[in-house]
Amino acid sequence: MHSDHAHHHQEAAERPLLQALLLTGSFMIIEFVGGLWSGSLALIADAGHMLTDTAALALAWAGARLARRPADHLRSYGYHRVQVLAALVNGLGFLLLVVWIGIEAWRRLQQPVEILGGPMLAVAVIGLLVNLVALRLLHGGHEHDLNRRAAVLHVLGDLLGSVAAIAAAGVILLTGWTPIDPLLSVFVTLLIAANAVRVVRQSAHILLEGTPPDIDIDLIRETLVEALPSVTGIHHVHVWSLSPTRQLMTLHVTVSDLGDYERTLTGIHRTLAEHFGIEHATVQIETGTCAAPHAAPPSTTKPPPG
Incomplete structure (x- = not known):
């Protein structure tokens, strides 16, 4: 009975990850096509951001699914640690993304690129709605699930990125000042970076067999x-x-x-x-x-x- 209950609980935990994965992956394609159509490098770059997040959600979903596999002779504790490993990889991936965005923002500040504010605003608003739905799917029960917390971190980064893109598009439409786009991108990633560091530290602590922080x-x-x-x-x-x-x-x-x-x-x-x-x-x-x-x-x- 306990085994069946745990099995159903794990299945319920992985379902939101799959739903968020399909939602984010679908919009990534739409955003990339929109970027090509409008000639907006900002939208193409954000589609690349969403590609990273789609891969992160896929890793989180695969980790949750593998964790349901029963213990065997080679892994007597089962596959629970796969979720922790997935969270570590996701956290490290986001830190690399922060570095890439910082470099790209510096390049754009040195050499501003033309951005079409209208299409950028439309796609950013759709992106905000998509990310709100994805965040709602992942919200429940992520406090004690390190793997899902890492996935939430990526979706939250996309959501704040959409808010920043909307704000940047508004400024570009009103003033034509394009440097606002890279500046807001750096601001958003720095807000998320602290949480990414926390996920990496917690994952590494578990993998190193550290004493749980709430245990004296x-x-x-x-x-x-x-x-x-x-x-x-x-x-x-x-x-x-x-x-x-x-x-x-x-x-x-x-x-x-x-x-x-x-x-x-x-x-x-x-x-x-x-x-x-x-x-x-x-x-x-x-x-x-x-x-x-x-x-x-x-x-x-x-x-x-x-």
Whole structure:
């Protein structure tokens, strides 16, 4: 039952990505044709931007789809990390796009190009509507889905780009001052760059098996020692994320009496789940010296009785 529920949840999570992919890819073709028809280099360049975003959405959708594949002998944890890898690639891709736009903006400031404000305004307005629909499709549930957050980042960049293009087209139509186009493009990409850096850092942290930011290992040690009378010490505590929403843990627990083994083990798992949201933990129970003492980090222990 739980497996079926998770499967349907994952399918529901990938469907908006596919819908946004088809929507963005279709408009990319329209924008490119519109740029050729109007002779607007700005629209052709923005179509190239949307091509990058279409590829990013395709990568995010493929990552979400692959994550549904079950575990096998070669990948005992399954394919959950594919989504994190896709988010990392998307974040890096957006940072490269920021650099490219900066270079292109500098070139256009040095050598302004002719831009037809009317066609640019019409296509930019359509682009804004398309991006609003795509953002609405991706909005729900992206807070804890790093892969979808990276996709939202790209769509948000397109949406702000459309707003900037509308503003630039208005200025060009009213004044004929074309440098407004590259200046607004740089402003928009700088707004998004900070979020791109955050996605890259979070993805890299997960791939490097970093401790989840909301997990306090010292607090875990103290809570287990205080909650369970038979527990005298905690060491070799390792916590990492399989995905942004699933934490894994291993730890060694020193107990005073093995006679209460089952109750202690059950209490450890219950405490970890209720207090820290960790539902998958591997616990090694010990009564004496740790089998791997040289690798043990500082531990929390209870003072001896009396």
